[in-house]
Amino acid sequence: MYSIKQLQEIVNKQVEELVLPETPIELYEPIKYLMAIGGKRMRPVLTLMGCNLFTDNIEAAKSPALGLEVFHNFTLMHDDIMDNAPIRRGKETVHEKWNSNVAILSGDVMLVKAYELMMQTPDAFLRPVLNIFNKTAAEVCEGQQIDMNFEQLKTVSVDEYLNMIALKTAVLLGACLQTGALLGNASNEDAEHLYQLGKNLGIAFQLQDDILDVYGEPEKFGKQVGGDIIANKKTFLLIKTLELADSETLISLERWLNTDVFISEQKVKAVTDIYNQLNVKALAEAQMQQYVNLALNHLNEVRTGQERKQPLIDFANQLLVREQ
Amino acid sequence: MYSIKQLQEIVNKQVEELVLPETPIELYEPIKYLMAIGGKRMRPVLTLMGCNLFTDNIEAAKSPALGLEVFHNFTLMHDDIMDNAPIRRGKETVHEKWNSNVAILSGDVMLVKAYELMMQTPDAFLRPVLNIFNKTAAEVCEGQQIDMNFEQLKTVSVDEYLNMIALKTAVLLGACLQTGALLGNASNEDAEHLYQLGKNLGIAFQLQDDILDVYGEPEKFGKQVGGDIIANKKTFLLIKTLELADSETLISLERWLNTDVFISEQKVKAVTDIYNQLNVKALAEAQMQQYVNLALNHLNEVRTGQERKQPLIDFANQLLVREQ
Numbered sequence: 013m014y015s016i017k018q019l020q021e022i023v024n025k026q027v028e029e030l031v032l033p034e035t036p037i038e039l040y041e042p043i044k045y046l047m048a049i050g051g052k053r054m055r056p057v058l059t060l061m062g063c064n065l066f067t068d069n070i071e072a073a074k075s076p077a078l079g080l081e082v083f084h085n086f087t088l089m090h091d092d093i094m095d096n097a098p099i100r101r102g103k104e105t106v107h108e109k110w111n112s113n114v115a116i117l118s119g120d121v122m123l124v125k126a127y128e129l130m131m132q133t134p135d136a137f138l139r140p141v142l143n144i145f146n147k148t149a150a151e152v153c154e155g156q157q158i159d160m161n162f163e164q165l166k167t168v169s170v171d172e173y174l175n176m177i178a179l180k181t182a183v184l185l186g187a188c189l190q191t192g193a194l195l196g197n198a199s200n201e202d203a204e205h206l207y208q209l210g211k212n213l214g215i216a217f218q219l220q221d222d223i224l225d226v227y228g229e230p231e232k233f234g235k236q237v238g239g240d241i242i243a244n245k246k247t248f249l250l251i252k253t254l255e256l257a258d259s260e261t262l263i264s265l266e267r268w269l270n271t272d273v274f275i276s277e278q279k280v281k282a283v284t285d286i287y288n289q290l291n292v293k294a295l296a297e298a299q300m301q302q303y304v305n306l307a308l309n310h311l312n313e314v315r316t317g318q319e320r321k322q323p324l325i326d327f328a329n330q331l332l333v334r335e336q
Numbered sequence: 337m338y339s340i341k342q343l344q345e346i347v348n349k350q351v352e353e354l355v356l357p358e359t360p361i362e363l364y365e366p367i368k369y370l371m372a373i374g375g376k377r378m379r380p381v382l383t384l385m386g387c388n389l390f391t392d393n394i395e396a397a398k399s400p401a402l403g404l405e406v407f408h409n410f411t412l413m414h415d416d417i418m419d420n421a422p423i424r425r426g427k428e429t430v431h432e433k434w435n436s437n438v439a440i441l442s443g444d445v446m447l448v449k450a451y452e453l454m455m456q457t458p459d460a461f462l463r464p465v466l467n468i469f470n471k472t473a474a475e476v477c478e479g480q481q482i483d484m485n486f487e488q489l490k491t492v493s494v495d496e497y498l499n500m501i502a503l504k505t506a507v508l509l510g511a512c513l514q515t516g517a518l519l520g521n522a523s524n525e526d527a528e529h530l531y532q533l534g535k536n537l538g539i540a541f542q543l544q545d546d547i548l549d550v551y552g553e554p555e556k557f558g559k560q561v562g563g564d565i566i567a568n569k570k571t572f573l574l575i576k577t578l579e580l581a582d583s584e585t586l587i588s589l590e591r592w593l594n595t596d597v598f599i600s601e602q603k604v605k606a607v608t609d610i611y612n613q614l615n616v617k618a619l620a621e622a623q624m625q626q627y628v629n630l631a632l633n634h635l636n637e638v639r640t641g642q643e644r645k646q647p648l649i650d651f652a653n654q655l656l657v658r659e660q
Contacts, residue, residue, distance in 0.1 A: 094437040113418040121477040153445040157360040
């Protein structure tokens with residue numbers, strides 16, 4: 013059995029050894045650039061963990077694990093164009109460093125490379141692995157579209173929000189675990205439990221992100237605290253607040269949402285005060301815990317020894333206590 | 337055996353029956369829009385012809401044929417953003433009718449749907465069919481990048497140009513015939529000959545396009561005559577002219593290439609006069625005929641009866657005599 017650290021080292025090696033053509037450089041250099049600037053490599057590690065849950069021979073999962081990381085980075089490259097984001101992981105985004113056309117086309121070829129890597133799998137697994145990948149890839153695009161649509165809407169329900177983050181973020185984590193499990197010769201039933209584990213964990217993880225954006229310690233969180241508030245981003249906290257606020261609080265909140273001229277610190281403080289008043293942090297934490305419990309229930313159902321499940325439990329704990 | 341007309345009807349029915357989710361509409365509506373506004377459906381017809389060359393049962397090739405058409409339309413959707421093109425087949429392009437973000441994301445999901453359709457193929461063909469598709473998809477992206485790079489270059493050699501059009505346009509036609517052939521139980525050798533047939537025919541087709549843009553009759557050609565000249569597009573005609581012109585002609589030509597202020601008709605006439613002087617139309621036609629001959633040689637090598645080859649010969653003739 014591998015430790016998380018060992019799996020991370022295997023993944024880093026895989027990423028370093030990713031083979032891409034040399035030319036045209038405008039097409040392949042941005043892929044190398046984006047893949048090299050890091051990230052947590054959560055998706056390939058989860059893929060290997062899904063496999064390692066069932067077997068010590070994780071060879072078959074290595075290329076698909078890398079394929080899932082390449083896919084994730086493809087979505088980042090295109091999302092950053094759409095979101096007009098200048099910075100990713102502290103570096104210039106691809107469309108900033110080169111231009112939008114390069115980011116579009118380089119992203120396209122990245123998706124093709126992801127498929128190539130997913131296909132480096134034994135024949136018996138080829139169709140099931142690609143079926144999961146196709147379904148997930150379409151869902152991630154749907155999630156991004158729904159997220160962009162939210163910007164144009166005045167209100168969004170909690171259910172609509174949870175559906176969006178499931179599609180945009182969580183299903184891919186589910187797909188990673190499920191793919192790894194299948195490649196580790198798990199039964200379809202166990203692989204499905206792992207999908208549900210990853211999906212529910214992913215939703216919990218995104219809810220935590222909403223909380224940390226407001227309540228995280230800047231040094232540990234690594235982003236500007238209050239960024240979501242400044243941008244009027246429809247997070248769980250804002251959606252829940254709009255749902256619960258009395259008319260007086262609502263007027264005060266909407267004044268902040270509708271003004272273009274404000275001092276950031278003042279807006280962040282005022283909106284956070286409203287969140288505190290309505291106790292939405294505790295509601296978000298409760299919602300998050302519900303998803304964590306769902307995830308752990310699915311892990312419980314998986315028919316393999318408890319000791320093999322421990323790394324996954326540790327990984328989930330690492331993910332979910334970034335702040336404390 | 338099917339006639340070209342019958343295959344075209346089968347393809348049109350396939351396109352009409354393409355199943356896509358209803359929502360998010362911003363994601364799927366543009367795909368339906370672009371697929372509905374037509375085009376020659378050359379790629380799926382070639383796929384079915386490749387199959388029908390070897391068997392009368394073309395069932396297995398139907399979904400992949402549609403997948404190759406969806407892929408082609410995906411490249412159009414993204415290329416139109418990159419080329420800033422307002423019109424496609426007489427209608428607004430997707431990024432014009434909606435916006436660039438919609439065209440990026442809708443295109444992305446279109447590529448995923450193309451893979452889904454390619455996968456609707458018997459297990460025995462799954463890996464070979466997807467290997468051809470992956471290789472071709474990456475090459476088409478490379479061709480588009482090289483084409484964009486050409487705009488920044490002062491000179492391009494004929495070989496570089498032929499390589500670019502091979503990647504951007506021709507390899508996909510080769511892949512269609514090869515995929516169809518494999519799904520018709522052709523030998524790998526015959527399928528390879530069909531790939532070469534399609535690729536060489538595709539290069540010939542593109543060279544003809546360069547000729548027609550200058551010398552075609554507007555009613556039959558369906559585009560503005562001289563569009564390439566107005567845009568300084570590095571076509572075979574311009575590249576060959578820059579290679580052959582004496583210094584005096586070169587000065588005159590470069591005056592037209594370097595001025596932003598001109599009357600279109602005057603520029604088209606002046607540059608066409610230079611082309612005529614150097615006889616580059618005949619050189620382009622000779623080059624084109626070379627590729628047609630190469631294509632027909634490969635068809636000759638295919639081990640199936642002459643009568644089964646006739647529709648492909650007819651199709652090639654239809655493609656290559658759009659003007660006369």
